[in-house]
Amino acid sequence: MDNNKPIGIFDSGIGGTSIWREIHQLLPAEKTIYLADSKNAPYGQKTKQEIIALCMKNTDLLLQMDCKLIVVACNTATTNAIKELRDKYAIPFIGIEPAIKPAALNSKTQKIGILATQGTLISELFNKTAEKFQTTKIIEQVGHGLVQLIEGGEINSSEMTELLKSYLQPMIDADIDHLVLGCSHYPYLIPQIKKILPEHIQIIDSGQAVAKQTQKVLENQVGFSTEKENQPIFYTNTNPSVLKGILGKDFQVEELDF
Numbered sequence: 001m002d003n004n005k006p007i008g009i010f011d012s013g014i015g016g017t018s019i020w021r022e023i024h025q026l027l028p029a030e031k032t033i034y035l036a037d038s039k040n041a042p043y044g045q046k047t048k049q050e051i052i053a054l055c056m057k058n059t060d061l062l063l064q065m066d067c068k069l070i071v072v073a074c075n076t077a078t079t080n081a082i083k084e085l086r087d088k089y090a091i092p093f094i095g096i097e098p099a100i101k102p103a104a105l106n107s108k109t110q111k112i113g114i115l116a117t118q119g120t121l122i123s124e125l126f127n128k129t130a131e132k133f134q135t136t137k138i139i140e141q142v143g144h145g146l147v148q149l150i151e152g153g154e155i156n157s158s159e160m161t162e163l164l165k166s167y168l169q170p171m172i173d174a175d176i177d178h179l180v181l182g183c184s185h186y187p188y189l190i191p192q193i194k195k196i197l198p199e200h201i202q203i204i205d206s207g208q209a210v211a212k213q214t215q216k217v218l219e220n221q222v223g224f225s226t227e228k229e230n231q232p233i234f235y236t237n238t239n240p241s242v243l244k245g246i247l248g249k250d251f252q253v254e255e256l257d258f
């Protein structure tokens with residue numbers, strides 16, 4: 001089954017490019033269209049209904065662009081809106097959720113930490129998954145302010161370091177041995193986080209798992225591109241400089257009002 005239509009990917013901003021990277025690396029022949037809804041970031045402090053409405057707006061645009069599959073590259077959007085998206089649209093959706101399972105199953109201390117947005121941590125979907133791991137103590141921390149700093153291009157600022165220290169120290173004190181990054185913006189903080197965490201604490205994010213799931217859905221339901229390689233397109237509804245900075249010069253970033 002061949003299908004040369006693009007894969008649509010969206011996030012509340014630039015964070016989902018961490019997922020896009022994994023998809024592009026695993027499936028270089030696939031054309032990808034990425035929407036950075038930075039104008040509406042952060043999603044993590046919005047109500048479920050507001051998040052659903054934003055996800056539908058992004059989906060409508062990606063459908064106008066003739067996408068064959070949509071990757072919701074945002075934990076907050078997935079945990080609050082994936083069911084409503086699947087109910088409304090016929091196109092397949094792939095979501096991203098905090099990787100509690102591999103962390104809990106591999107934890108020796110039976111204590112894991114999760115850093116995510118408020119919207120993800122209070123969602124029904126997240127709490128249902130967490131309930132399955134009763135024997136593991138899950139230390140949850142809302143990453144207040146982190147997405148705003150990343151969107152503002154302040155990944156390496158001293159304010160970021162101080163915030164991360166204040167969020168991670170209580171987890172270190174509680175003897176976690178795995179830290180789950182439950183927000184697609186946070187993989188960009190890994191170098192910073194590694195400076196704070198002791199070496200034995202494993203950092204887990206879901207990017208590779210999402211790329212593998214995308215490959216599976218293309219194989220079983222949608223079809224692969226027959227092109228040799230494809231140039232991705234990135235759209236942002238704010239000043240493109242931060243997105244350009246994170247992607248480097250090789251990629252095309254366009255401003256679009258959506």
Ligand code: DGL
Nearest residue numbers: 012042043044075076184
């Ligand atoms: N990248 C989004 C996530 O994975 C960030 C959420 C936000 O905009 O607050 O949750």
